[in-house]
Amino acid sequence: MRQVSEGPGCFRLWIESPEISQVAQPGQFVNVRSETGWTPLLRRPFSFCDIDPEAGAFSLLYQVVGPGTARMSQLQAGDPISIVGPLGNGFSLDAPTRYSILCAGGIGIAPFPAVARALQGRTILRAVIGARAESLCLCQKDLSDLEISLSIATEDGSAGVRGFVTEPLRQALEMNPPGETTVFACGPEPMLAAVAALCREYGCEGQLSVEAVMGCGVGACLSCVFHTPDARYIRSCVEGPVFGTREILF
Amino acid sequence: MTGPDEPVSIGHPLSAAPRLEVQIGRIRMRNPVMTASGTFGFGEEYSAFYPLSRLGAICVKGTTLGPRQGNAPPRIFETPAGMLNSIGLQNPGVEGVIEEKLAFLRDKDVPVIVNIAGETVDEYVEIARRLDEAGGVAGLEINISCPNVAAGGRCFGMDPRLTFEVIDAVRRVTDLTLISKLSPNVTDIVEIARASLDAGADALSLINTVLGAAFDIRRRRPVLPRVVGGLSGPAIKPIALAAVWQVASAIDIPVIGMGGIMTGEDAVEFLLAGASAVAVGTANFVNPTTAIDVLQGIAGYLRQNAIPDVRELSGACVHPTASPAACEYDE
Numbered sequence: 001m002r003q004v005s006e007g008p009g010c011f012r013l014w015i016e017s018p019e020i021s022q023v024a025q026p027g028q029f030v031n032v033r034s035e036t037g038w039t040p041l042l043r044r045p046f047s048f049c050d051i052d053p054e055a056g057a058f059s060l061l062y063q064v065v066g067p068g069t070a071r072m073s074q075l076q077a078g079d080p081i082s083i084v085g086p087l088g089n090g091f092s093l094d095a096p097t098r099y100s101i102l103c104a105g106g107i108g109i110a111p112f113p114a115v116a117r118a119l120q121g122r123t124i125l126r127a128v129i130g131a132r133a134e135s136l137c138l139c140q141k142d143l144s145d146l147e148i149s150l151s152i153a154t155e156d157g158s159a160g161v162r163g164f165v166t167e168p169l170r171q172a173l174e175m176n177p178p179g180e181t182t183v184f185a186c187g188p189e190p191m192l193a194a195v196a197a198l199c200r201e202y203g204c205e206g207q208l209s210v211e212a213v214m215g216c217g218v219g220a221c222l223s224c225v226f227h228t229p230d231a232r233y234i235r236s237c238v239e240g241p242v243f244g245t246r247e248i249l250f
Numbered sequence: 251m252t253g254p255d256e257p258v259s260i261g262h263p264l265s266a267a268p269r270l271e272v273q274i275g276r277i278r279m280r281n282p283v284m285t286a287s288g289t290f291g292f293g294e295e296y297s298a299f300y301p302l303s304r305l306g307a308i309c310v311k312g313t314t315l316g317p318r319q320g321n322a323p324p325r326i327f328e329t330p331a332g333m334l335n336s337i338g339l340q341n342p343g344v345e346g347v348i349e350e351k352l353a354f355l356r357d358k359d360v361p362v363i364v365n366i367a368g369e370t371v372d373e374y375v376e377i378a379r380r381l382d383e384a385g386g387v388a389g390l391e392i393n394i395s396c397p398n399v400a401a402g403g404r405c406f407g408m409d410p411r412l413t414f415e416v417i418d419a420v421r422r423v424t425d426l427t428l429i430s431k432l433s434p435n436v437t438d439i440v441e442i443a444r445a446s447l448d449a450g451a452d453a454l455s456l457i458n459t460v461l462g463a464a465f466d467i468r469r470r471r472p473v474l475p476r477v478v479g480g481l482s483g484p485a486i487k488p489i490a491l492a493a494v495w496q497v498a499s500a501i502d503i504p505v506i507g508m509g510g511i512m513t514g515e516d517a518v519e520f521l522l523a524g525a526s527a528v529a530v531g532t533a534n535f536v537n538p539t540t541a542i543d544v545l546q547g548i549a550g551y552l553r554q555n556a557i558p559d560v561r562e563l564s565g566a567c568v569h570p571t572a573s574p575a576a577c578e579y580d581e
Contacts, residue, residue, distance in 0.1 A: 216535035220291040
């Protein structure tokens with residue numbers, strides 16, 4: 001286990017686990033607990049950032065937002081950590097369309113290094129990243145190492161265009177033929193809602209990785225539900241966390 | 251760990267495995283560890299982690315007459331050593347449960363207890379009748395204490411007369427073991443427990459979640475859309491232990507103790523307070539194998555303290571002279 005600082009309050013935690021890294025799929029997640037007491041009580045879900053079956057290791061990219069992630073950021077090699085996974089359904093990457101756009105908002109970039117490596121050479125890839133500021137546009141090197149063209153939007157205008165990631169996404173969609181393009185998106189819920197609307201507008205496929213407050217992460221507690229168009233609730237931990245744009249409502 | 255608070259150990263540690271079987275109503279359980287309703291789905295998810303047959307029994311998700319969508323998210327919120335939930339009894343309805351869920355559980359070699367919730371006495375009766383006919387059910391846990399929906403029956407569990415009415419009506423249509431699940435949010439839980447016994451309940455589940463709320467001071471609004479929810483987890487363990495002890499001291503009826511059990515030691519506390527069995531709830535979320543860890547913890551405690559039968563532990567602090575495993579502590 002080792003930690004790499006990725007930005008202000010952002011870390012990449014590498015964990016050795018041959019069992020998990022050999023079966024993990026991009027877009028799946030693990031449910032993590034590193035506490036010794038009962039506060040915080042519940043596990044926290046993190047999607048796989050890197051999956052390296054040869055090294056028998058995987059990584060999680062996370063931002064310190066509360067006491068659980070603060071404690072995680074203090075972990076050092078040899079400290080105990082409890083991990084349940086891999087869980088959930090990842091991105092569908094078996095038959096990629098001719099063009100693929102990776103669309104990330106903030107820490108929602110987390111699953112895309114693994115997705116990009118899995119898709120590399122099988123589709124024409126570009127990435128659009130949005131964040132509050134340049135320092136929070138993470139994983140740029142992962143994408144540039146794979147020679148993926150990258151567009152950035154920041155809310156404070158410190159890098160790329162000023163505004164939300166939907167701006168560069170729209171530009172990318174303008175350039176790609178809709179029937180041959182898939183958008184892979186991960187980020188906050190308002191962003192995913194906007195991405196789903198753009199996918200509808202341009203008539204292209206979209207796969208959205210959602211973030212929800214999870215209780216158990218295995219499908220039992222029914223906490224992390226999203227509404228479906230046919231007025232049911234589905235669980236993001238089991239049926240997701242990756243959903244098609246037509247599977248859920250925001 | 252040892253220290254001045256260690257209980258006196260009587261005799262030498264057991265060489266043979268302690269006896270763990272308990273009986274709740276007509277249900278013979280191979281050990282006293284169950285799962286609490288609403289924390290274990292219908293068993294499917296956790297059967298990926300261990301064979302369900304290792305448990306004493308499972309109590310599945312609250313089942314209503316028709317399907318229920320559940321409440322709008324967010325449905326849970328973490329609080330110190332606990333969590334609030336407002337799931338809202340999402341379930342496929344009794345017919346869906348019979349067709350989809352009980353079919354899965356049929357060959358799992360574990361007694362299945364179905365938690366039932368209705369809006370009216372007639373609904374409880376109808377759900378009970380259908381589950382009785384369906385087969386594959388060992389017992390019914392009558393939920394008269396769900397805080398999260400109008401249909402959760404909480405109004406029944408607040409009033410001894412209505413408690414009697416609903417359990418009496420269900421008792422008349424089924425011979426299945428009936429377990430009355432009580433709310434801690436009452437002035438006198440013993441009164442509700444007694445009404446349950448008088449109406450023919452075979453056992454009690456103590457306790458359901460504690461009513462709780464949380465507010466978001468940044469947005470200045472409640473965290474949960476319905477404002478109040480059910481508090482569970484280690485935070486409520488002392489409340490649950492008090493309820494178990496109060497009821498077990500006053501009434502002769504088997505009690506299934508639940509509320510914040512995370513470890514074998516927690517479970518032993520419930521047994522000492524008078525529970526005959528225990529249920530693991532929120533801890534299933536924290537660690538999917540907690541129920542098995544709790545079972546092993548109980549067995550280890552019995553071995554270390556030379557108690558050959560878990561039933562000797564039950565109620566050891568309720569009638570202090572009745573058992574060789576009575577609570578004696580070093581002065």
